[in-house]
Amino acid sequence: MTNKLPNWLNAKGHQNDIVISSRVRLARNIDEYMFPRNMTRLEKEKLLESLKDIIETPEFNQELGKMTLIRLEEATPIERQYLLEKHLISPDMLEKYPSTGIVLGLDESISILVNEEDHLRIQSFFSGLNLEDAYIIADKIDDVLEKFYQYSYHEQYGYLTSCPSNVGTGIRFSVMMHLPALAMNGGLEKISQGLKKEGFVIRGFFGEGSKAYGDLYQISNQFTIGVKETEIMLSLNSKINDIIELEKESRSKLFLEQELHIKDMIFRAYGNLKYALILSAKEGMNDISLLRLGLERGMKFDQDLSYQQLNNLIVLAQPAGLQKYFAKTMEPEERDGKRPQLFQEILKIGGNK
Amino acid sequence: MICQNCGQHEATICVVKITGNKTEKQYICQYCVNKLNENFNNIINPFLGSIMELNNWQPGGDICPTCGQSKRKWEETGKLNCKDCYNFLNISKKHIGKRPKRNQQELYLINIIKEKQNQLKKLIEQEKYEEAAILRDEIKGLKENKEDKNDK
Ligand SMILES: [Zn+2]
Ligand SMILES: [Zn+2]
Numbered sequence: 465m466t467n468k469l470p471n472w473l474n475a476k477g478h479q480n481d482i483v484i485s486s487r488v489r490l491a492r493n494i495d496e497y498m499f500p501r502n503m504t505r506l507e508k509e510k511l512l513e514s515l516k517d518i519i520e521t522p523e524f525n526q527e528l529g530k531m532t533l534i535r536l537e538e539a540t541p542i543e544r545q546y547l548l549e550k551h552l553i554s555p556d557m558l559e560k561y562p563s564t565g566i567v568l569g570l571d572e573s574i575s576i577l578v579n580e581e582d583h584l585r586i587q588s589f590f591s592g593l594n595l596e597d598a599y600i601i602a603d604k605i606d607d608v609l610e611k612f613y614q615y616s617y618h619e620q621y622g623y624l625t626s627c628p629s630n631v632g633t634g635i636r637f638s639v640m641m642h643l644p645a646l647a648m649n650g651g652l653e654k655i656s657q658g659l660k661k662e663g664f665v666i667r668g669f670f671g672e673g674s675k676a677y678g679d680l681y682q683i684s685n686q687f688t689i690g691v692k693e694t695e696i697m698l699s700l701n702s703k704i705n706d707i708i709e710l711e712k713e714s715r716s717k718l719f720l721e722q723e724l725h726i727k728d729m730i731f732r733a734y735g736n737l738k739y740a741l742i743l744s745a746k747e748g749m750n751d752i753s754l755l756r757l758g759l760e761r762g763m764k765f766d767q768d769l770s771y772q773q774l775n776n777l778i779v780l781a782q783p784a785g786l787q788k789y790f791a792k793t794m795e796p797e798e799r800d801g802k803r804p805q806l807f808q809e810i811l812k813i814g815g816n817k
Numbered sequence: 818m819i820c821q822n823c824g825q826h827e828a829t830i831c832v833v834k835i836t837g838n839k840t841e842k843q844y845i846c847q848y849c850v851n852k853l854n855e856n857f858n859n860i861i862n863p864f865l866g867s868i869m870e871l872n873n874w875q876p877g878g879d880i881c882p883t884c885g886q887s888k889r890k891w892e893e894t895g896k897l898n899c900k901d902c903y904n905f906l907n908i909s910k911k912h913i914g915k916r917p918k919r920n921q922q923e924l925y926l927i928n929i930i931k932e933k934q935n936q937l938k939k940l941i942e943q944e945k946y947e948e949a950a951i952l953r954d955e956i957k958g959l960k961e962n963k964e965d966k967n968d969k
Contacts, residue, residue, distance in 0.1 A: 498847070498884050498899035607918070615917050616900040622912025624900045631903075633914040690910030 469779055470550050470572035470589065475771035477592015481760045482708050484640040484680065484775060487551075488598040490586040490606055491625045491634035493616040499626040500579045508563035508579045515578055518612050519567055527608045531569050531576075536561035542793065545784035552587070554580060574601060576609075581626045582634075584609065591775075593704060595637055595697050603693075622689060632689025637700050640669060641707065644679040644757045645714035652681070655707060663687045664703060670749060678749030680778070683707070719761060730758040734765055738813045743803040748781045767813050777810055820846035827885045847883050847899075881905070930959050 472485040493499060497507055512535065518524055519531045536544055536557065544561060547553045552572065557564055557580055567576040577585040586609070588602040616624040622632040630636070646652045656666050663686045668676025683704065685696045718726055733754035737743075756774050758765070779785045786799050789806055808814040820828045826846035879888035883901035891897065891905050933956050940949040 493900065495900070499897060501896060502884055502886075502898040504848070603915070606915075610917050617917050618900075618903065618912075620911050621903060621908055622914060622916070624903060626897055627895070628897065628903075628906060628908070631908070632910070632912045635914070689908065689912055692914045 468572075469776055470552070472573060472589035472591045473772065473775040473779065474591050475775050477590055477594050479593040479708060480591070480771055482642055482711055483593040483704065484642060484778070485589055485591050486594045486598050486639050487587065487589045487637070488595065488602040489588075489636045489638075490602050491582040491623065491630045491636075492584040492586065492606065492609070492613075493624055493626065494583045495614040495616045497583060500581065500583060501626060503579070505563050511583060512563065512565050512578055514612075515565070515567060515576070518609070523611065524608055528574070528605060529569065531567050531574070533565050533567050533578075535565045537563065542784050542787055546788055549779055549782040549785050551589075553577065556580065574605060576605065582630070584613075593639065593701070593708075595639070595701055599637070599693065599697055630688050632687075633691075633693050633696070635688055635693050635696065636684055637697055638682050638684035639700065639704050641681050641683065641704070641711075642679055642753065642756055643681050643707070643711050644753050645718050646707075646711050647676075647679050648718065649714050651710060651714055655710065659683065659703060662699070662703070664700060670746070677746045678778075679753040680749075715757070715761065727758075727763070730754045730763060731765075734758075734813075737804070737807045737811065740804040740807075742800050743807065744800055745781045745783070745803070748777070748803060748807060752777055752781075765813075767811065769811060773810055777807065780806060780810065818844050820844065820849055822846070822849040847885070879905075930956060933959070 472487070477483070477486070494511070497503055497511065500508065503511075512533070516533050519533060524531075534547075536547075536553070539547070544553070544558055547566065548555060548558050550572065552568070552575055553566060554577075557577070563579055565578040567578065569575060573589045575587045577587065586602050586605045588598045588605070590598045618624055623634040625631050625634050643652065646655065652666070659666055664683055665686050666681050666683045669680035669682055670676060670678045683700070685700055687696075733751035737748070737751050737755075740747075752774050755765075755769060756771070759769055759771065759774070780789050781803060783796070783799060786803060786806055787794055790802060794802060818828045820826050821843050822845045826848055828844035828846050880886070881888075881891075881899065881902045881904065884899040886898045886902055888905050891902060897903065897905075933952060937949055937952045937956065940946075940952060
């Protein structure tokens with residue numbers, strides 16, 4: 465299995481200063497089987513086998529290029545954890561991995577989960593704000609797979625899914641944003657209520673509710689039936705643009721009113737990462753959030769930083785990411801002692817001479 | 818009740834076997850029904866050999882005929898076991914997004930087959946076996962027709 469980082473971290477998309485990534489997920493089920501929760505192991509294996517054959521066909525390759533099937537049972541626990549940290553598989557799959565799999569594209573921007581909650585979950589990731597392209601490619605994968613399978617489809621209910629909360633389009637759009645100023649001034653609370661009224665939810669990327677850290681948030685649609693895919697996409701897109709404006713305003717206000725205080729926090733975060741000997745993932749992510757804010761405001765550090773470096777740390781700072789980076793199995797305590805080196809190497813700011 | 822064919826899963830369907838003017842009933846599970854449909858012309862089990870059609874058997878009512886899950890269990894867990902569990906739900910909204918492309922051509926045939934299967938079920942309940950046998954062959958023909966289209 466590869467060590468490389470997924471494409472959605474490359475910081476080359478639109479609105480890259482505030483939006484980290486855009487993703488689309490389509491839930492699909494195949495008519496001849498019951499939903500995965502009620503399938504036998506043999507049936508699940510049969511479905512996995514059929515995908516393995518399909519991705520080798522010229523028909524599939526011409527449209528979608530080379531993709532590889534990874535059976536989660538054959539991966540090591542660290543590899544499975546790493547797939548989770550790259551947001552390619554769900555936390556649920558980490559526990560119920562027997563007879564599940566993921567079909568991965570070369571740059572990991574497209575993937576298909578097999579035998580998760582639904583038979584197939586088509587996923588597409590893009591860096592920055594780019595729901596359109598993410599949707600176009602997911603839709604294309606769906607068209608290709610449809611040539612091989614008879615989907616469960618109901619004239620009134622649309623695509624039938626294992627959980628009725630996904631029925632209809634089976635689509636989930638989500639956008640990952642960096643919102644430090646709105647988190648600081650309490651603006652998120654109001655945004656969250658406004659989004660809810662229009663069928664969208666905002667969640668902390670790391671940790672839930674008040675325990676969220678790193679100032680990264682995911683905004684996604686709640687409803688999947690009675691509205692067209694493109695309508696959901698356009699209305700989420702306009703919500704995201706509103707939030708970008710609000711975050712920018714909040715940042716300007718923050719720097720206008722508390723410039724010395726906020727700059728002090730940002731430089732201290734830089735110093736912390738440069739000289740720390742022990743660093744938890746949480747502390748590291750909070751410092752990265754401040755550095756990103758400084759970068760977005762055009763602040764200069766004694767070493768030039770890029771969004772891509774900061775993005776890569778979002779994945780590499782996690783337990784499996786760290787162990788993959790150093791190609792070494794480590795207990796939590798050992799990881800905290802090794803994490804400063806990771807940050808210093810990635811950001812090229814080694815200070816402990 | 819445990820499936821009388823495989824003895825492993827909960828039986829959810831009553832199968833009626835017709836030979837001449839004798840009828841027999843057997844309670845079997847969905848897995849065996851699927852196998853049976855797959856092997857329509859290539860029979861695996863002597864008892865199921867001359868099976869003609871299936872009718873749904875609902876022990877306590879409010880049971881999904883396909884997977885055997887009860888409506889109450891669904892209400893407790895919020896999880897559906899199979900696509901037919903959607904009969905427990907009453908969704909007022911209508912899907913207006915994407916639809917499978919190939920379904921549009923096939924849908925017509927599928928609906929006809931479903932309709933005829935319902936008719937067949939009624940005929941068996943009314944014990945009109947001669948008419949049922951004719952309808953069974955008709956359905957078989959339609960199914961083959963559908964398969965041919967899939968191959969092309
Ligand atoms: Zn059975
Ligand atoms: Zn069911």
